[in-house]
Amino acid sequence: MKPTDVQNPEYYHKVVDCQYACPAHTPVPHYIRLIAEGKYTEAYMVNWESNVFPGILGRTCDRPCEPACRRGRVEEEPVAICRLKRVAADNKDDISQYIPAIPEQKNGKKIAIIGAGPAGLTVARDLAPLGYEIHIYDDQSKGGGMMRTQIPSFRLPDEVLDSEVNLILNMGIVTHFNQYVTSLKEILDKKYDAVFIASGAPKGKDLPDLPGRWDAKANVHVGIEWLANVTFEHINKIGRKVLVLGGGNTAMDCCRTSRRMGGEEVKVLVRSPFKTMKASPWEIEDAMHEDIPIFENHVPKSFVTENGKLKGMYFELVKAEYDANGKRTLVPTGEPDAFFEADDVIIAIGQDNRFEWIENNLGLEFDKWGLPVLDEKTLSSTVPGVFFGGDAAFGPKNVITAVAQGHQAAISVDLYCQGKDLNDRPQPHINLMSTKMGIHEWSYGNAINHDNRFVVPLADKKLTLSNLKKEVELGFDLQTAFKEAERCLNCDVQTVFTEDKCIECDACRDICPTKCINFTENEEVESDLRNKLIIPAINDSQDILVSDILKTGRVMVKDEDVCLHCGLCAERCPTAAWDMKKFIYKTAKAGASA
Amino acid sequence: MSYIKPKFIHPRSPKNKLGYSRQYYEGSLSTLCAGCGHDSISAAIVDACYEMAIEPHKVAKLSGIGCSSKTPAYFLNNSHGFNSVHGRMPSVATGANLANRDLIYLGVSGDGDSASIGFGQFAHAVRRNLNMTYIVMNNGCYGLTKGQDSATADHGSISKGGIPNTFEGIDMCALAIQLGATYVAQSFSGDKTQLVPLIKAAINHKGFSFINVMSPCVTFNNNAGSTKSYDYVREHNEALSSIDFVPVKEEITLEYEGEDLVELHDGTFLKLNKLNQNWDPKDKLSIISALQIAHDKNEILTGLLYIDNDSVELNELINTTEKPLNTLTEAELCPGVDVLEKLNQSLR
Ligand SMILES: Cc1cc2nc3c(=O)[nH]c(=O)nc-3n(C[C@H](O)[C@H](O)[C@H](O)COP(=O)(O)OP(=O)(O)OC[C@H]3O[C@@H](n4cnc5c(N)ncnc54)[C@H](O)[C@@H]3O)c2cc1C
Ligand SMILES: Cc1ncc(C[n+]2csc(CCOP(=O)(O)OP(=O)(O)O)c2C)c(N)n1
Ligand code: SF4
Ligand code: SF4
Ligand code: SF4
Ligand SMILES: [Mg+2]
Secondary structure (H helix, E strand, C coil), rough: CCCCCCCHHHHHHHHHHHHHHHHCCHHHHHHHHHHCCCCCHHHHHHHHHHHHEEEHHHHHCCCCHHHHHHHHHHHCCCCHHHHHHEEEEEEECHHHHHHHCCCCCCCCCCEEEEECCCHHHHHHHHHHHHEEEEEEEEECCCCCCCCHHCCCCCCCHHHHHHHHHHHHHHHCCEEEECCCCCCCHHHHCCCEEEECCCCCCCEEECCCCCCCCCCHHHEEEHHHHHHHHHHHCCCCCCCCCCECCCCCCCHHHHHHHHHHHCCCCCEECCCCCCCHHCCCCCHHHHHHCCCCCEEEEEEEEEEECCEEEEEEEEEEEEEEEECCCEEEEEECCCCEEEEECCCEECCCEECCCCCCCCCCCCCEECCCCCCECCCCCCECCCCCCCEEECCCHHHCCCCCHHHHHHHHHHHHHHHHHHHCCCCCCCCEEEEEEEEEECCCCCCCCCCCCCCCCCCCCCCHHHHCCCCCCCEECCCCCCCHHHHHCCCCCCCCCCEEEEECCCCCCCEEEHHCCCEEEEEEEECCHHHHHHCCCCCCCCCCCCEEEEEECCCCCEEEEEEECCCCCHHHHHHHHCCEEEEEEEEEECCCCCCCCC | CCCEEECCCCCCEEEECCCCCCHHHHHHCCCCCCCHHHHHHHHHHHHHHHHCCCCCHHHEEECCCCCHHHHHEEEEEEEEEEEECCCCHHHHHHHHHHHHCEEEEEEEEEEHHHCCCCCCHHHHHHCCCEEEEEEEEEECCEECCEEEEEECCCCCCCCCCCCCCCCCCCCCCHHHHHCCCCCCEEEECCHHHHHHHHHHHHHHCCCCCCHHEEEECCCCCCCCCCCCHHHHHHHHECCCCCEEEEECCCCCHHHHHCCCCCEEECCCEEEEHHHCCCCCCCCHHHHHHHHHHHHHEHHHHHHHECCCCCEEECHCCCCCCCCCHHHHHHHCCCCHHHHHHHHHHHHC
């Protein structure tokens, strides 16, 4: 094999599993170290730069970083990355001095943003400091989008949401709240220099054809509409017996909210097996903790009403069968349908986009799924100057994806307004810097901590179930936060190998606790090389680092998979052929030069 | 600051027949200089014992004084150990061996420890064919006392001090063969592919197994001009054979058959792929002359040099008790008046 090209910034980036997995590429280990040092404000700002809503995300993020976290491959559980973010947010000092100044003198360009959810707000935050005049439209009375209308306050308190949303709105953003945009043409006619559409996926899926659906419609609700009504206090109670249909996170929020609104016997019913439920494992856990049973393999069959009053529902019992290709079908078991009593039913089975307000004669194309045709990288639609992001772009995802797309859209808008090529995008800022301080002395904590993951304490259930707004999670105290932070393996401190210094003494190979390092004859084919390592590198999602030919004609091959970043290889290397170098990877933001 | 070995190991770390991972055979974190050849030899010992699935409590590791003699702290943490006085490991090993035949004796020493202060002890352990594996980590200097030339430093070799050595160096392998060692091998710390099977075979050989391992001292003797540096040893290494250790139960396939297969006493095999046809590992004369020729050509012969399969080790030779002394009961030690009377009668 050819030597690995470590000049390509993506090589080392990929080694930082969490950062690489984060859609916004938040420099996770960097902020975790800052938390361990007690520098919460700095840790917050590192997050704010990348993901805009650290306080919100530290409570609600879908955390794609955690399943990716190296720690989860080394022991049972990943670092509690998300909840450490919350620690930074909850313990920061005044940050006003670090917020970019908004120029008095504008750059003469006006941007319209439709939708004040995370995607729209991110574009506003990235562009306002560059002198753009930003107009943001939303049909709600406040900013935040679904973070406000959908995510219940017992998971995300209003103060946290308000403070992070207002930070952006206070950047001189012109808001047009309580204003549903009914025509894109009208917006285009206002001669904005660019338009960013971040209107989300606001339409809840229903079961319109299920027998009895419309017979007692006052007691059958669509999940996301119902949650919004709860937020705006249009609804303040629900029946004693509640059935929630669906296995996603919306269903989890609906059932938990029901528990706080008078629902005493709340049940969740899912069509598919429990283990394939879409909801995040921690959301399922939280629901079950609140005494909400989940019934798997129950397919809704009909509503039962009596004199116009809802009595309950019938469900068909099924089991999952998989064909040779792994394709699943739900096959009826033949058992009699199960009846569940209900005073109210909440349908939480998914969301759709809603683009009726976009005229079809504007040249804006949609695909067969009703989603706009977009350039994946630039997020440009088929109408020049009109960009999409967040749930409106590729269907419902999550906050961090909306933020990441917001950053990319802001870059595109900026390039577009300057008449530049949208594909000529600014590159990430990278740096590699030795952490060696002296003998046995590195500027990062290279000692490996063996603690198991710490559990975030919860408020008393009696208290939380009786108060809709009482936050359930209490967050880590600072001591536990420190201990949890110490679990991080510092994957951004890279093992950098310089072949011409290597004397092939084997010291690194011998000391490495996870036997990542090999000196071996090279192979043409990567899989051959992977298979002949001391412990074969069978995890293909992790790269191997292959050196140039060494003096003996062999190559050094390091499997990145379970390297602990303990630095012992560099510690034991007599010639400093190995060094532990801190890798900085900052994604470019709008305004950075290409 | 930290210099601590993590407890985590590779989640797919294989386990040997006994269910132990390699880590179970490791020792404490080494305090030797980074890059010291001795550490690689320690790792080779760990590999060998792990792969052979040796029960760690069946091993006694013994050493003298020197950086090399410190290494038993860095491998086989779950084994017995005795760190003796400088040059006196052979007599401790002899005593232990006579007291208990059941253990595997693994002696580790340096060129100073064995060829200078312990020269006499070494010679007698060899000629008595003590049943042990004796590894000399040979760096041509006294590493621990800051790199003075040792008795194995080659004539003209220059250590970090900068002055060429005036004396002839002792060839430990030739010496061991002449003194009657029944398994003699030479290797290089930087070549585990060769060293690990040699250690395994040495452990399985019954009698005195000697391995002289070139083991560069990175701090005092790894400079240009030294004949024990990484570069020099690599350039002048002449392997006599490539070696495979074939465990007992593994089926001997056709390709293993033939003259290149050396059977060890317990039925395990050493498969030799001879690279030098003028030599026969069972013929003392051929190896002594091969060593002399190599010496004249500035070559370092490595691999298995000599093996005597019919070796009779010390305990058998002098007919000691088969039971370890610590298990002998009063009944065995004091067989009674009748036995004494018989003995006395026999001497009248
Ligand atoms: C119940 C529920 C719980 C969720 N929980 C989480 C969670 O815990 N973590 C997570 O990461 N994600 C969660 N999500 C998903 C997350 O909220 C969304 O992915 C995210 O908010 C999408 O951001 P966005 O900016 O694309 O759109 P949105 O947040 O949907 O914002 C779009 C805004 O545009 C407005 N709008 C739409 N059309 C128009 C128009 N024509 N004119 C004016 N305004 C308009 C909408 O009212 C809305 O305010 C949840 C979703 C739901 C439904
Ligand atoms: C009786 C005695 N004499 C002298 C010494 C000093 N001394 C310690 S180690 C050593 C030489 C060790 O050389 P070697 O066996 O080659 O080990 P290395 O450090 O090179 O591995 C000497 C002379 C001692 N410890 N004890
Ligand atoms: S151990 Fe730390 S740096 Fe590595 S992936 Fe996990 S959180 Fe990120
Ligand atoms: S830092 Fe070096 S020694 Fe530590 S696990 Fe990674 S490769 Fe092995
Ligand atoms: S002084 Fe030489 S022999 Fe001793 S530990 Fe250092 S390198 Fe090894
Ligand atoms: Mg020495």
